[in-house]
Amino acid sequence: MIQSSNSDTVGDALRFVPGASRDGSTLDAFGDTYLIRGFLANQTINGIAVSTMRQPRDSIGIERIEVLKGPASVLYGQLQPGAVVNVVTKQPKREWAGSASVSYGRYDDFRGTVDLTGPVTKGGALRFRVTGAYDDADSFIDYWHRRHVFVAPVLAVDAGDATTVTLEGMYSRNRLNGFFNGLPAEGTVLPNPNGRFARALTLTDPTFRPSIRDDSDITARVEHAFSDRIRWRTALSWMHEYRDEEGVLGLLGWADDTQRTLSRAVLASVSSGNTWTAHTDLGVGFETGPFSHDLVAGGEYTWFDRHTTGATSLAPDLDLFAPTHQMTARPTTTLIPSRSTTNDESTRTAGLFAQDRVALTDQIKLIAGVRWSDYRQTVVSTRGRAAALTRDQSQTAWTTQFGLLYTPTPSISLFANRTTSFLPVQGIRASGEALKPETGTQYEVGAKAVLLGGAFALNGSLFHLKRGDVAVADRVSPGFLVAIGEQVAKGFELSATGRPIDGLTLYAGYAYMDAKTTEDNDAALIGKRIRNTPEHSVVLRGDYDVRTGPLVGVSFGGSATYTGDRAADIENSFSLPSYWRIDAQIGYAVTRNVKLGASLENLTDERYYSNAYSLFEVWPGAPRTWRVNLTTKF
Template sequence: MTSRLLTLSLCAGMLAVPAYAQDADKRLVSPAEENAAELEVVVYGRLSSERAVKVPQSVEVISNKALQDSRSETVGDAIRLVPGASRDGSVFDVFGDSYLVRGFPANQTVNGMTSNALRQARDTVSIERVEVLKGPASVLYGQLQPGAVINVVTKQPRREFASELTVEGARFNDWRATADVTGPLTAGGALRFRVTGAVDSADSQIDFWHRNHFVIAPTVVADLGDRTTLAVEALFMRNELDGFLNGLPAEGTVLANPNGRLSPSLGLTDPTFDPSIRENTEVTVRLEHRFNETLRARLGASWTHELTDEDGVFGLLGWDNPYRTLTRAVLSSRSKGDAVTAYGDIAAQFQTGSVRHELMFGADHTAFDRDNLSEVGLAPSLDLYAPQYEFNQKPDTFPLPDFGSRSAERNRDTGVFVQDRLVLTDTLRLVGGVRWSQFRQETSTVQGTGGIVEDSQDQTAWTSQLGVLYSPSDRVNLFANRTTSFLPVSGITAEGLSLDPETGVQYEIGTRTSFYGNRVVLTGALFHLKRGDVAVSDRDNPSALISIGEQVSEGVEISVSATPVTGLRLYGGYALVDAKTTEDTNDALVGKRMRNVPRHSLVLRGSYQFQSNAARGLTLGAIGTYTGERAGDLEDSFELPDYWRVDLNADYPLTETVSVGASIENALDQRYYTHAYSLFEVWPGAPRTWKVNIRARF
């Protein structure tokens, strides 16, 4: 600890050297967020951007400033800033950014293109902003979940040299360092680069829990003439986790237990279990060409490689001695997979009579192969109120051969789409699109009993998009849309069979209205969203899937952002979501609330940057999020309590290039639970946590 403090002090001393000659324009992060009404997003056009206020579908943008103010280290951390959205995961498993938006899962895209899933949380160090397009978006992006498209816009190289270094320390021996360096490789910047990266090491309040994290993301962009640009982006990320927490029993956390409340430091894993590891390598190549001012095209390809080596311990199999001693299961998983995507799109602007068009046509193809070996066993039961762990050697486990499997999965996805954005008059716009998709899947499974099950499916589907935007004035925009989705299920049943694809459809009406020269922007929407052929984890065999029926989510969302005076930024958002199961293979579940979806959620954000005197440049901020009561499992058999989380932050520039910051997360030290899957899988939230950092820009 002493050596780390010394290192931090030395870094601070070196970085704090005044550099007043530095041009403020070279800073990598703008000191203020952009105006909410003027933000442009690519998530709705893939190849071309559109002002958020002119998109006939609910969209929210989390700027880089908001990412920094909220101290969001992953995309999942940032999603809590969006009303009606939540992370369906935990900082204590960290391997996946799973989200729920309007009650349903959401998918991630990168720079307006379909992204192969990383199966671990994407670090924000390389992210410029996050765009959340609510509802299905399969026309442009193919086979996705219906909740939303969460588009990550990565930081791009600049033509002038600039750099940013940050060192951060936090409670629980949490240390993180980030770097962001960009500049020209040739005179004038026709060839330029950017490299971002982060490394951190952290403990937590959970016994024997420790994380090592590393990510690096280099990008090179070349101008091949005045009209052609070639971009090559790469990413390598590795997470190593000791003490993987797969949740705790409901009895003792959110439900009463005759033995009392479980300790907030309780972990189920002995420190002698091997750490769980996930690695991802991602390479993307994009070639963009502008034929003229009205015609442009893009070709691209991406490759993603995943590698997992995990030993997870969980109590899903139930009590050994009810409400005190928990049976522990061990899931060992070794997998590797590769996904290759090729895509092309072309966009043309033209006019037919008085109607202006922006027509986009494109196609994409993805080949995905994964091999997985899973073994399930039993570890010695654990007394949760007087736990005895093995500190010298890994405890003996007892295999359960009926549950393990070796599987191979081969998926091939092909799509062709067209979208037209029409400006009929100065006040009326239409958007229409359609996609044809084909999905082919082959699976081969060797079950623990030695039996081999092979299965294949070949599915095709049409998805559509229709939106209308009516703007009776420059400040008032009314919209309505109908969008659909199609999602093949990547996984198999316990019998080794594939499942029918999931489908989704959304109806939405809403408004965006601005006041006082866009200083205040009000957004509201009503929505009805249906998801069919829902696939979930099989409770009798957690490594397999089952299809349960149909779910419906409907509700209202309201948000307002304001900049009433220079330096003051305010945001408030509220979502009412009524999400229920409407069809199920189990009639008793019809009408039950959907898991982990609060009926009420609220987001409040505010920051003020002092403009004069000795406090000039000091920024104070606060974030408050309210999450209402939620069903803890598919059966709605228990409830997660509501909670407030309040975060405070402050930043102050010591010089033109060096600043310091501090934050307190969960300032009220609420004992809360982020999500749950079953009576034995309830995830605790982190307690009050302080962070301090020093940042230098050159």
């Protein structure tokens, strides 16, 4: 589905997951983040957790995306309930293969990719793979421009018949001009006496400095099979994040009562962070009497450090209905000394875990797991001219997982599970205080059926998720966090996949969700819906490859996604309206190795809004866009 839908990032592909909704945009400072089942989707790369604030992972380096909605905290580390989005990267092959593509679209959107793999030594005992992408694009937003570079080399070697060593790297840079942090609600989703804002409106000026986002990864993995039933895996990874950003925000509100002129603030920040993660586990298969076991046990250690400096300044007011932008010189700004900050965060987490999958009978399987986590955090923060504050906190937690799988027939599966979670928070309050780790509990029951020899598959599940000490963005003090006492999300999901005839694939999904704040020190928040989470969402997708007749080589694809109305902030002071987005694709295989394609996104030119944070941060969705592409394999 990644290729057929022309998805360039993980976030692009997640729009086809029932119950997923945007909580961030590639146009803003907060990354291409998604909520699944009302909570921020946990992200892992080949099973190693990564920050949700990292840049969207480029699809050219992705083999597949696994959305794991059941229990995951035991094996995947300190994660919150909802879902784990695990990205499995492309690995080297023993035979030579390669592909390259170029595409061009509306708003001068150019993209080029390359994917090359093959043996370094005869037989492929030593093999490599390199994937890369380059993007250069404008946007429907005035003065917004993005230049993106991505490269991911992988080297694998067979150190004997049963051992594989893999060294994998990644570098990604985004250079953003015209940093975009949303628009006021009055003039987008709420009435404004002056009318509706122009679709291309931006709060920034092109003379503000570009924002730079760099991510780098290096991971070493070793896998060894002692026998068919005993295997060992270990991994060591280093991840580096660098941000140098300057963005204009409208959080200071209207400059007058006419809702025409906006007071602007400029938030500038520089941050650099490093994460070291060591993970090891041993898997053993064995029997105890009539029961068959698949036991996995191991541990991990994570060391995270980040240094951040930030400053907030006042910028000249802007008339949003007749904007005059500074085109030659940077606007004069006035520093707010009390908003200058310096923060140093240091977090150490250690964990030990064990999970046993027990086959009680051929039809009944039991899953049980336990995890011990130890968490220590030190935060040193300075705000304005005040003296530095040092905060230390530590906590130890046990989390558990229980699941039951019953297969009355080979084509029908029934399951139930319960899991708890524990998540240390990266980030601090505006006061300089650290936040407590988030805790969670998830219950789920469901069924899966495979029909007509695999031609159709049906899935359904009921879920109830609870999360405590929830960290959310502080919209009064951007760059900081606040905590909500408790949130609960409950609902159900249905999905169906079918291949009724040769070449045709159909997919449909629906999710219902009741997600609200249930406890908080602020009584006004109790009963409020979780921000950016629709009650109803629908996904429809179809792809057809013509394999016979005069149109052989032609392929068609299309999708329709429905996102229901959503609360736009934690106070539920306003809502984002529901919308349908319809996309279409067509392709033609010129030869066995050359393919032409074209796509239309937002076919009906729906004026929709993807997400929001506050009354002055509403993100519009893109209007109708098109793209043509050429792909060759070699």
